[in-house]
Amino acid sequence: MSRQAYQIPLYACFPAPAILFLTLPLIHESPRWLLNHGRPTEALASLRFLRKGAYDEVALQQEFEEMKAVAAREAETQKDWRLIFELFKGHNLRRTIICVGVGTANAGVGAMFILAFGTYFFKTVRRPRPLSPPCESSLTVNRPKSAIPSCGPSSATA
Numbered sequence: 001m002s003r004q005a006y007q008i009p010l011y012a013c014f015p016a017p018a019i020l021f022l023t024l025p026l027i028h029e030s031p032r033w034l035l036n037h038g039r040p041t042e043a044l045a046s047l048r049f050l051r052k053g054a055y056d057e058v059a060l061q062q063e064f065e066e067m068k069a070v071a072a073r074e075a076e077t078q079k080d081w082r083l084i085f086e087l088f089k090g091h092n093l094r095r096t097i098i099c100v101g102v103g104t105a106n107a108g109v110g111a112m113f114i115l116a117f118g119t120y121f122f123k124t125v126r127r128p129r130p131l132s133p134p135c136e137s138s139l140t141v142n143r144p145k146s147a148i149p150s151c152g153p154s155s156a157t158a
Helices: 002-014 015-026 031-036 040-051 057-076 081-087 088-107 110-122 153-157
Strands: none
Touching: 002 110, 031 040, 031 057, 040 057, 081 110, 088 110
């Protein structure tokens, strides 16, 4: 197995971030971000640009006023640190348990380890065919030994 076994997938991941990095300066700021940073005139201009005549001026102003109200409420609630406890009440508790459970299960089963280091790990432990399934699985229990595929020199001696 050559170095290309891990280099090709690694290089395949580079184009998307590179495109994002190059085009990010060309993208307008979000009207909500501009409102949250105290720049309402720029936020309205950005909203007009994003809508490009899809709404009339009245609907555009109405949407902008709603955005301002939401931004004001968010700014007010960010000051109260006790809102973190809302994660553990009612329906939010269920959502919190699901999110933490999925993240923990993902780390616990080792999927990210195999995805990130599988080729290197199997090469290090000298498995003959790193990405092939194991020779003796639950599907081969009732088959005679002669029908089980060979995994290389170690299975011939067993």
